Amino acid sequence: MTRPQCCGIEQMFDDKTAQADLKTYLRKGPSKATRELIEQVAQGGVEGKRLLDIGGGVGIIQHELAGRGLARITHVDASTAYLKTAQEEAERRGHAGRADFRFGDLVELAPELEPADIVTLDRVICCYDDMPALVAASARLAKGLYAIVIPIDGRWVARGAAVANFFLKLFARTQYRMFIHSTQEIERILDEHGLRRSFYKRRGFWQVILYQRA
Ligand SMILES: C[S@@+](CC[C@H](N)C(=O)[O-])C[C@H]1O[C@@H](n2cnc3c(N)ncnc32)[C@H](O)[C@@H]1O
Numbered sequence: 051m052t053r054p055q056c057c058g059i060e061q062m063f064d065d066k067t068a069q070a071d072l073k074t075y076l077r078k079g080p081s082k083a084t085r086e087l088i089e090q091v092a093q094g095g096v097e098g099k100r101l102l103d104i105g106g107g108v109g110i111i112q113h114e115l116a117g118r119g120l121a122r123i124t125h126v127d128a129s130t131a132y133l134k135t136a137q138e139e140a141e142r143r144g145h146a147g148r149a150d151f152r153f154g155d156l157v158e159l160a161p162e163l164e165p166a167d168i169v170t171l172d173r174v175i176c177c178y179d180d181m182p183a184l185v186a187a188s189a190r191l192a193k194g195l196y197a198i199v200i201p202i203d204g205r206w207v208a209r210g211a212a213v214a215n216f217f218l219k220l221f222a223r224t225q226y227r228m229f230i231h232s233t234q235e236i237e238r239i240l241d242e243h244g245l246r247r248s249f250y251k252r253r254g255f256w257q258v259i260l261y262q263r264a
Pocket residue numbers: 059063084104105106107108110126127128129132154155156157171172173174177178184
């Protein structure tokens with residue numbers, strides 16, 4: 051991984067955070083936005099399909115959908131700790147045999163990956179500086195459904211992120227930054243790649259959006 055943001059991701063999403071996230075998930079289940087994404091994806095049917103979960107974290111989407119008949123799961127993640135935690139949980143639940151865990155930056159790994167019926171990016175686009183590269187590379191890998199959770203955009207949200215980034219730089223001393231990318235610009239890139247919006251729901255600070263290959 052060559053980008054400074056990817057070093058930041060390794061610092062930010064470390065073992066301690068991964069264990070805390072897994073504990074919260076096991077205790078409370080998926081967050082509202084993630085649950086919405088999972089339910090919408092499941093409604094379209096997952097039986098026999100291939101899922102590519104980009105930046106899957108501790109693996110919530112795959113853990114929830116594995117039991118509904120997914121054929122294959124690929125989890126690509128730029129955090130070693132998250133990937134390891136997701137894999138251990140998949141082993142515990144018994145679906146690791148259907149899953150591949152690939153460490154790295156999706157933008158760099160994309161040429162080696164097989165396209166999937168369902169591609170998911172839950173709170174991932176806001177963790178990556180080069181949004182056009184990430185969205186284009188992931189869109190090319192989506193044969194059918196493309197589902198994302200992204201923050202609402204707008205001036206006040208961007209100012210909030212700038213303040214958060216200032217404190218991260220000052221106190222956490224990490225290269226990790228948060229990005230509020232334009233929803234309109236994300237959709238323009240997806241449209242160029244033949245993906246059209248099929249579902250929208252706002253869940254507080256988050257937008258859950260699904261796109262379907264036209
Ligand atoms: C905020 S966490 C979200 C984790 C999970 N999707 C969830 O909602 O619980 C962001 C995740 O995206 C991953 N990530 C960010 N940019 C990435 C990239 N370019 N390639 C692969 N993973 C990436 C990080 O490693 C991290 O696991």
